[in-house]
Amino acid sequence: MFRNLPLIVALALLGWAFWSSETVAEIASGVAVFLFGMMALEQGLRSLTGGTLERLLRLSTDRLWKGLTFGASATALTQSSTLVSLLTISFLSSGLLGLQQGLGVIFGANLGTTTGAWLMAGPALHFNIGRGALPILTFGVVFILTRHTTLRSVGWVLVGIGFLFLGIQWMKDGFDAFQQAFDLTAWGMTGLKGLAIYTGIGILATVVMQSSHATLILTITALAAGQISYENALAISIGANIGTAVSTGLAAITANIEGRRLAGAHLLFNVVTAAVALTLITPFMLTVEFLAGLVGLAEDNHAVRLAIFHTLFNLAGIGIMVPLIPTMVKVLERVFRSKPAPASKPRYIGDTVAKVPGPAMEAARKELLRLFGRIFTVIATSLNYEPAQLRANSDRRQLIAPPERVRAHDLDALYQDRVKPLHGLIVDFLARVPVEGERARQLVVLRTTSQRLLEAVKDTKHLQKNLVRYLRSSNTGIRGEYLQIRANLGELLNRLDALSQEPGEDLELSLGELAARVEGNDIVTNGHLDQLIRDRAITAEQATSLMNDSAYAYRIANNLIAAARAIFLPFERMDAELREELALESGELRDILQSPDASDRQHGGHAP
Amino acid sequence: MSGKSNFQKFREFLSKDYRDQLKKRDKLIEMLRRMREKQHELEAERAGESHADVQESLDMQIRLLREQRRKGIELLRELRELRRQTRQD
Numbered sequence: 001m002f003r004n005l006p007l008i009v010a011l012a013l014l015g016w017a018f019w020s021s022e023t024v025a026e027i028a029s030g031v032a033v034f035l036f037g038m039m040a041l042e043q044g045l046r047s048l049t050g051g052t053l054e055r056l057l058r059l060s061t062d063r064l065w066k067g068l069t070f071g072a073s074a075t076a077l078t079q080s081s082t083l084v085s086l087l088t089i090s091f092l093s094s095g096l097l098g099l100q101q102g103l104g105v106i107f108g109a110n111l112g113t114t115t116g117a118w119l120m121a122g123p124a125l126h127f128n129i130g131r132g133a134l135p136i137l138t139f140g141v142v143f144i145l146t147r148h149t150t151l152r153s154v155g156w157v158l159v160g161i162g163f164l165f166l167g168i169q170w171m172k173d174g175f176d177a178f179q180q181a182f183d184l185t186a187w188g189m190t191g192l193k194g195l196a197i198y199t200g201i202g203i204l205a206t207v208v209m210q211s212s213h214a215t216l217i218l219t220i221t222a223l224a225a226g227q228i229s230y231e232n233a234l235a236i237s238i239g240a241n242i243g244t245a246v247s248t249g250l251a252a253i254t255a256n257i258e259g260r261r262l263a264g265a266h267l268l269f270n271v272v273t274a275a276v277a278l279t280l281i282t283p284f285m286l287t288v289e290f291l292a293g294l295v296g297l298a299e300d301n302h303a304v305r306l307a308i309f310h311t312l313f314n315l316a317g318i319g320i321m322v323p324l325i326p327t328m329v330k331v332l333e334r335v336f337r338s339k340p341a342p343a344s345k346p347r348y349i350g351d352t353v354a355k356v357p358g359p360a361m362e363a364a365r366k367e368l369l370r371l372f373g374r375i376f377t378v379i380a381t382s383l384n385y386e387p388a389q390l391r392a393n394s395d396r397r398q399l400i401a402p403p404e405r406v407r408a409h410d411l412d413a414l415y416q417d418r419v420k421p422l423h424g425l426i427v428d429f430l431a432r433v434p435v436e437g438e439r440a441r442q443l444v445v446l447r448t449t450s451q452r453l454l455e456a457v458k459d460t461k462h463l464q465k466n467l468v469r470y471l472r473s474s475n476t477g478i479r480g481e482y483l484q485i486r487a488n489l490g491e492l493l494n495r496l497d498a499l500s501q502e503p504g505e506d507l508e509l510s511l512g513e514l515a516a517r518v519e520g521n522d523i524v525t526n527g528h529l530d531q532l533i534r535d536r537a538i539t540a541e542q543a544t545s546l547m548n549d550s551a552y553a554y555r556i557a558n559n560l561i562a563a564a565r566a567i568f569l570p571f572e573r574m575d576a577e578l579r580e581e582l583a584l585e586s587g588e589l590r591d592i593l594q595s596p597d598a599s600d601r602q603h604g605g606h607a608p
Numbered sequence: 609m610s611g612k613s614n615f616q617k618f619r620e621f622l623s624k625d626y627r628d629q630l631k632k633r634d635k636l637i638e639m640l641r642r643m644r645e646k647q648h649e650l651e652a653e654r655a656g657e658s659h660a661d662v663q664e665s666l667d668m669q670i671r672l673l674r675e676q677r678r679k680g681i682e683l684l685r686e687l688r689e690l691r692r693q694t695r696q697d
Binding site: 506508578581584591 | 628632
C-alpha cells in the first residue's frame with residue numbers, strides 16, 4: 001500500500017488538475033501523447049534499424065572516436081538514448097564491446113540527445129505541426145496493418161512521429177491558453193537559489209516522465225509562451241541531463257555488472273557536466289550570446305539559445321570526460337567488481353541482453369561454451385581422469401594407461417549441481433530472445449546444442465557403470481577394451497578443449513578429422529567386436545556390455561563434436577547452421593574410411 | 609537492363625527470407641573458397657611429404673575436404689533453386 005503511495009498521490013493530483021483546469025489537462029495530455037509517441041517511435045526504430053545499428057556498433061568497437069560518433073549519430077537518428085544505451089549494455093554483457101568503447105558510445109549518446117532540443121526549438125515551434133500529425137498517424141496505422149515486417153516497423157515509426165507532433169501541438173496550445181489565465185513567471189527565481197531549484201525541477205520532471213526529451217519540450221514550449229524565464233529554462237535543461245542519468249541508474253539496479261558500470265559512468269558524466277555547467281553558467285551564457293550574434297538570432301528566440309546552451313555544455317562534458325575514460329574504467333571496475341559466477345548463475349546471459357538478438361545469440365553461445373567446460377569436467381571425472389591433467393595431456397600412451405585408483409563418481413549429484421541449473425537458465429533465455437528468419441534458425445541450433453550436451457552427460461552416466469566395473473576386472477581382454485574406450489574419449493575431450501580455446505581457421509576440417517576418428521573407432525561397425533568374440537577374448541555377456549557401451553561412447557563423441565561445431569566460433573565468423581549442414585554423416589565418413597587408398601586410420605584405436 | 613522490374617526489387621527488399629537466403633549464399637561461397645584454398649595447400653604439402661604417417665594423415669584431410677566441398681556445392685545448388693522458386697512465387 002505504502003509502496004504505491006507516490007503513484008496514488010500523483011494520480012490524485014492529475015485528476016484534480018484535469019477537473020479544475022482545461023488548459024492543464026491539455027498540457028498533461030500533450031505530455032502523455034508525446035511520451036506514447038516516443039515509445040512507438042522507439043519500438044518501430046528498434047525493429048527497423050536494430051540489425052543496422054548492431055552492425056554499425058560492431059564496426060565502432062576498435063576506436064574511441066568511432067564509439068563517440070556512433071553514439072552521437074545513432075541517438076540523433078533514433079532520438080532515443082534509451083535504445084542506444086540498451087544496445088550498448090547488451091554488447092557489453094555479451095563481451096562484443098569493451099567498457100572503454102562502451103563509455104565512448106554513451107558519452108556520444110549524450111551529445112546525440114541534444115539534437116532533440118534543436119528539433120523542438122527549430123521546426124516544432126514555428127510550424128503548425130499538429131496539422132501534419134493526423135495524416136502521418138493515418139498512414140502509420142495503415143502500414144501497421146500490413147503483413148510485411150519492414151512496413152509494419154515503418155508504420156510504428158510514423159505513428160510515433162504523428163503522436164510526437166500531436167503531443168507538441170497540444171502542449172503549445174495548452175501553454176498559449178494558460179498564458180491568458182495564469183502567469184507562471186511570477187514563480188521565476190534568479191541567482192543561485194533559482195539555479196538550484198529549477199535544476200531540481202528538471203531532475204524531478206525527467207525522473208517522473210522517464211524522458212529528458214519530454215522535459216525539454218515542455219520547457220521549450222513554456223519558454224516560447226513566455227511562461228518561464230530563460231535562466232530558469234537553462235537550469236531545467238541541466239537538471240534534465242542529471243535526471244536521465246538518475247533514471248538509467250534506477251533501471252540498472254536490477255541489471256548485470258556491465259549495466260551497472262555503464263549506469264555509473266553515465267551518472268558520473270552527467271553530474272560532472274552539470275556541475276561544470278552550473279559553475280560556469282555565466283561564461284556559457286556569454287558564449288551562447290556570442291554564437292547567437294554570429295548567426296543573427298533574434299533577441300527573443302530563447303528556445304534556440306537553450307538548444308545551443310544544451311549542446312555546448314554537453315560538448316564541454318565530453319571534452320572534460322573523454323581524457324578521463326581510462327581512469328574511469330579502472331574506478332568502475334574496482335567499484336563494481338565482477339564476482340566469479342556460482343554454478344547456478346549465468347555469466348553472460350540476462351534480461352537486458354535478451355532484448356537485442358545479435359548480442360543475445362553471442363551471449364548464449366558463450367554461456368554454452370561455459371556449459372561445455374563443465375561437461376568436460378563431468379565426463380573427464382567419470383572416466384577417472386583428472387580434468388586439469390586431461391586438458392594439458394594429449395599423449396595417447398598416458399591416456400591409455402590404467403588409472404591408479406578406479407572410482408565410481410556420483411554423476412547424478414554432479415549433474416544436478418554443475419549442469420542442470422545452467423542448462424535450464426540457457427533454455428529459458430533462448431526462449432525469450434526475439435528472433436526471426438536466419439537468427440531463428442541459429443537459435444534452434446543453439447537449443448539443439450544445449451540438448452546434445454545434456455545427452456552426452458546422460459550417456460556418460462550409463463557408460464560409467466560398466467566402465468568402472470571392467471576397469472577393475474582381472475580379465476585383461478575386456479579391461480583393455482574399456483581402457484581403449486576411455487582413452488578414445490579422453491583424447492577427444494583433450495582435442496575439443498584445445499579447439500574451444502583456439503578454434504583456428506580450419507575448425508570444420510579439425511572436427512571432420514575427429515568425427516572420422518570416432519567412426520573408425522566404433523568397434524561395432526569396424527568388425528573388431530566380431531573378432532573379439534571369434535577369438536573368445538571376451539564372453540557373450542561381456543560382448544553385449546561392450547556393444548552397448550561402445551554405442552554410448554560413440555553417441556557421447558558425436559554429440560560433443562556437433563556441439564563444438566555449433567558453438568566454438570562466433571556466428572559472424574561462420575554460420576553454425578551452415579557448418580551443421582556441411583558436416584559429414586556417419587555413412588559419408590565410413591565411405592571415406594573405406595576408400596581404396598585409405599589404409600589403417602585408427603589413431604591408436606581398434607584395428608578392424 | 610537486368611530484367612528485374614522495380615516492383616520485383618521492392619518485393620525482394622521487403623522479403624526477409626530472400627535477404628537471409630542471399631546472406632547464407634554469400635557465407636557458403638566464402639566458406640567453399642576457403643576450403644578450396646586449404647585443399648590446394650594440403651595437396652601441395654602432400655606432394656612434398658615423404659613420411660608415410662604424415663602422408664596418410666594428409667590424405668585423410670584432403671578426402672574430408674573434398675567431401676565437405678561436394679556437400680557445400682550441392683547446398684549452393686539447392687539455395688539457387690530455392691531462390692528461383694521464391695522469385696516465381
